[in-house]
Amino acid sequence: MSQNIIRDDAALSIEKSVEGRRAIRFNKVEDKSLSLDIPDNLLRKTKPLLPQLSELDAVRHFTRLSRRSFSLDTHFYPLGSCTMKYNPKINEDISMFEGFANLHPLAMDLSAQGTLEMLYDTEKILCEICGMDAMTLQPAAGAHSEFTGALIAKAYFEKKGESQRTEIIVPDSAHGTNPATAVMLGFKTINIKSTSGGQIDLNALKAALSDKTAILMLTVPNTLGIFEFEIEEINRLAHEAGALVYMDGANFNALMGIIKPGNFGIDIMHLNMHKTFSTPHGGGGPGAGAIGVNKLLEEFLPYPRIIEETGKFKIKEDYPRSIGKIKAYFGNTGVLLKTYAYLLMHSKETLGEIARNAIINANYLLKKLKKNYPAYCEDYCMHECVLTPGKDLLANKVRTLDIGKRLLDYGFHAPTVYFPLIVHEAIMIEPTETESKETMDLFIEAMEKIFQEGKINPELVKNAPHTLCVKRLDEVAAARKPDINWENSSAIEKFGSKTADKLETSLSDSKTL
Numbered sequence: 402m403s404q405n406i407i408r409d410d411a412a413l414s415i416e417k418s419v420e421g422r423r424a425i426r427f428n429k430v431e432d433k434s435l436s437l438d439i440p441d442n443l444l445r446k447t448k449p450l451l452p453q454l455s456e457l458d459a460v461r462h463f464t465r466l467s468r469r470s471f472s473l474d475t476h477f478y479p480l481g482s483c484t485m486k487y488n489p490k491i492n493e494d495i496s497m498f499e500g501f502a503n504l505h506p507l508a509m510d511l512s513a514q515g516t517l518e519m520l521y522d523t524e525k526i527l528c529e530i531c532g533m534d535a536m537t538l539q540p541a542a543g544a545h546s547e548f549t550g551a552l553i554a555k556a557y558f559e560k561k562g563e564s565q566r567t568e569i570i571v572p573d574s575a576h577g578t579n580p581a582t583a584v585m586l587g588f589k590t591i592n593i594k595s596t597s598g599g600q601i602d603l604n605a606l607k608a609a610l611s612d613k614t615a616i617l618m619l620t621v622p623n624t625l626g627i628f629e630f631e632i633e634e635i636n637r638l639a640h641e642a643g644a645l646v647y648m649d650g651a652n653f654n655a656l657m658g659i660i661k662p663g664n665f666g667i668d669i670m671h672l673n674m675h676k677t678f679s680t681p682h683g684g685g686g687p688g689a690g691a692i693g694v695n696k697l698l699e700e701f702l703p704y705p706r707i708i709e710e711t712g713k714f715k716i717k718e719d720y721p722r723s724i725g726k727i728k729a730y731f732g733n734t735g736v737l738l739k740t741y742a743y744l745l746m747h748s749k750e751t752l753g754e755i756a757r758n759a760i761i762n763a764n765y766l767l768k769k770l771k772k773n774y775p776a777y778c779e780d781y782c783m784h785e786c787v788l789t790p791g792k793d794l795l796a797n798k799v800r801t802l803d804i805g806k807r808l809l810d811y812g813f814h815a816p817t818v819y820f821p822l823i824v825h826e827a828i829m830i831e832p833t834e835t836e837s838k839e840t841m842d843l844f845i846e847a848m849e850k851i852f853q854e855g856k857i858n859p860e861l862v863k864n865a866p867h868t869l870c871v872k873r874l875d876e877v878a879a880a881r882k883p884d885i886n887w888e889n890s891s892a893i894e895k896f897g898s899k900t901a902d903k904l905e906t907s908l909s910d911s912k913t914l
């Protein structure tokens with residue numbers, strides 16, 4: 402890994418370590434009462450190998466490093482299926498309001514009225530938007546929501562005396578977490594193929610449904626960026642077979658304010674606050690999920706729940722049929738507070754506008770790019786489109802990975818690559834509603850340039866990026882053995898040349914120093 406890094410100024414500045422150089426030093430106070438009784442054998446015998454720098458050198462080092470990262474605040478970030486939209490910064494401030502952020506998780510109901518009301522209202526508003534009867538905001542993420550929803554379905558069938566329902570039907574266009582959830586809960590997954598238009602094949606569905614089916618798990622819009630036009634018929638068929646229909650609504654930013662899933666027969670659905678409601682997915686921080694259910698399933702929701710009695714909000718734990726607790730306290734309330742603030746900023750109309758603009762933007766990119774990058778579904782898409790490199794580029798062995806890397810040179814974060822799995826060499830682009838036409842036009846221009854380069858000078862694309870300090874990493878090793886150490890000549894002297902393996906040894910050595 403490290404051999405790929407060009408040693409520019411940022412790296413060099415930290416190697417400017419000079420014995421004794423440092424930032425501010427407070428005067429030493431000899432106070433015996435402060436000394437800790439640390440046994441001798443646990444005390445460090447040698448100084449730690451840290452660079453010794455002035456404050457200015459250290460600040461410059463980290464500022465330079467931070468500028469090398471691609472982020473939502475600096476670059477267009479068209480990561481399909483991850484919804485990296487720009488969310489109002491003010492909600493970050495609101496999520497840190499002291500009254501919420503400093504509340505003790507075990508505070509009594511009466512001293513937590515504000516937080517309880519906020520969570521209660523958020524549940525109610527999201528129920529209204531989704532057309533569901535009840536909701537829990539406790540799941541920590543989308544996959545955790547699926548787990549919670551499937552547990553609820555399981556409890557429902559146990560109560561009904563239909564424990565033979567052990568199968569979950571998952572179309573091949575579903576998000577990967579769907580079958581994974583099913584398996585984690587001991588269900589058998591039945592995979593059904595999509596039609597060439599990216600829709601569920603109704604005949605395949607009919608053949609798969611039986612009195613063993615517990616859940617039909619649909620991702621809407623699916624991972625091809627397509628809406629199931631036959632959704633009402635699909636739901637009717639599933640219900641006729643006695644199954645429940647689960648909707649993975651992680652990407653509800655394509656639908657909110659336009660349709661209400663509860664109205665067309667969805668029994669259970671989940672939302673991702675990180676994607677749709679004011680937290681970017683993959684933002685590095687916590688997210689939050691939610692599970693909405695219809696009346697029949699409400700009694701199985703996880704506890705504790707919040708109820709309102711004569712204007713006061715209370716925590717209630719007594720739900721005999723509940724699936725139990727699924728997360729400590731009330732989930733990630735800081736994220737939910739951002740959701741609440743976001744919901745209060747909007748109305749039914751503006752939420753619908755967000756969804757429509759997300760769809761219009763994705764379709765704009767689809768129309769402009771599909772000539773050179775053939776789309777899986779040519780005609781339309783929802784909030785994201787799935788393209789491919791096409792035969793011209795593939796003939797020159799220019800692949801999706803190369804296009805993603807070359808986009809970095811043009812100042813764009815790469816789209817999602819090689820997902821969904823059912824599309825060969827998939828390039829999945831989600832512009833979101835927050836990008837301007839001007840930004841998208843620049844992106845289109847870059848994609849067109851890359852297409853020309855790939856035809857005329859494929860090596861240029863295949864060896865990209867050319868302008869960044871980090872070239873093509875061994876991505877597995879970068880994740881499993883991250884190289885995060887400062888290195889200077891005395892360290893090299895001590896530990897020898899630094900390969901990832903040696904680094905590991907040196908790290909374990911340093912523990913014994």
Ligand SMILES: *Cc1c(COP(=O)(O)O)cnc(C)c1O
Nearest residue numbers: 482542543544576578620649651
């Ligand atoms: C992102 C996503 C998930 C998983 O959400 P996490 O919060 O990452 O667990 C599930 N389904 C779909 C359709 C998604 O886009």
